Amino acid sequence: MAQIEYKDLLDAGVHFGHLTRKWDPRMAPYIFMEKNGIHIVDLNKTLSCLDQAENAIKQIVRSGRKIMFVATKKQAQEIVTEEAKRLKMPYVTDRWLGGMLTNFGTIRKSLKKLQTLDKMLSDEATVNNIAKRERLMLSREQEKLNRVLGGVADLTRLPAALFVVDVKREHIAVSEAQRLNIPVFAICDTNSNPDLVDFPIPGNDDAYKSISLLTLAVGKAIEEGLMERKQDKDDQRLAEEEEAKRQSDLRNETESDEETKAAAPKAVVEESDEE
Template identity: 25%
Template sequence: MALRPWTTATRCLRRQRVLPCNAARTTHTAPNSNLESSIESPEDWHLMQENRARFKTLFDLFNQHGSTQTREKTFQPHHTLSRPLAPSQTTLSALVAAGAHFGHTTSLMNPNFLPYSFGTRAGLTIIDLEQTLPLLRRAASLVRAVAQRNGTIIFVGTRPDLQDTIQRASERLGPQGYHIGERWLPGTLTNRNQLFQEESHQYRLTPDLVVFLNPLANMNAIRECAIQHVPTIGIIDSNADPRIVMYPIPANDDSPRTAQIIAGVLSVAGREGVVARGEDQKTYQHQAHRILIKQALTGEGNS
């Protein structure tokens, strides 16, 4: 049986269409393209230069209306851990992106958490972030004030996914920051003289502020802080009573990203307090030095 002419192999092969050089050159031809590879005369060279100039003009024109965002400017998921926001830069959109508004099921909601509840959605309690943001900034102001007065701050997070968060948060405060990531030893504050017999006279064993990232798992630590009158900050979810800590921050305590953004904001505020304390010390030393110079010039010290 003879093959039909339109089913032969030569008819099925895709033939490449060859365009003439003059038809291929347009005002939108990009530089260094394949259409500029064949230059046979001085006219072709001038056409190529004109095309490049036109393309550059169009590129500069539309580039003014394009996006200027880069990787350093745009948000990345790891920025909440490595490059946290300052308290003044924290927004509701950042908290929503971290999932801070998701609470527990409505059956687990604590009655005392009702003022911080926005509503319910698909059986879950939605946390009102418009109250979370000012409470977070209030807690940041407290951390900044404590750090500025040379106070010690402890970050407590006893879940495995909170280890890096509390470690980096405490490192931003330098020697004034500490963290507990495995287990709060019972009696650390109430029985500190017996646990730290040799160090009880050399170091300050009572912290000035404690931040809890998962407070329900550290109720013993919260009780000891209450007995010793130590201020506490905690991320309070919908299944917890906001009154267990002095400065509650209503948010999702099960989300690692929420813990990262809250701990990052608080640690940045503490670092600002440490820097302000260093500047205050320099100002005090400068004033004291000026007073000594003035006394030496006037002769008040000799009399």
């Protein structure tokens, strides 16, 4: 995995925080200085926190669990959607439905409804038998559900962790994750409360370049975790094949010994008859 350097963060403007009057005092440990009425994030802390977050994410993904991406602000939607789709991870980029985690059973019902609509509207014979007005209403409902739940359509159980772009904006998602003890990885700007998340990544959560750089870093960590998981599976399969071969050889050897023992008395009897 390509390591992000101090210069990369600087070029992406990760160090630019909010106006000093908008700051959250709990972000003080991650702030380097104040310049022209704006807080500057300590990029050394960003690198350190990002490294910790990447290692934790890799372990979660390596165990076969999912990381949910959450970013509903306009400048983050495109990059987060692309990265989540590439990694086949669940994502929410339109709006967070209250209870998406804490009331997951209801969300699953909505997902089943979406699947039913997809199946119904993709069947030409069924579509032709539906009145035009009803078909239009069903199409609109399908579009709405796809927009809100399309990113979690393949989610069959709760995600193992959340990656959040803006803690203040996604406070409902963070709150639900806290209630369910789901770890949260989040980009925390100078106006955020880092105590609300398990792995804060101090940095600019408004600029596209900053969001893109940090999101891609998290994406690479997930990708590496997936590769390690694949390697683990391959190693396990090889070990199982070797064990099966060893057991087979052992059985063949045992059967051969038994046949030899069974044939030995017969040979002795034949020799005795000849005498």
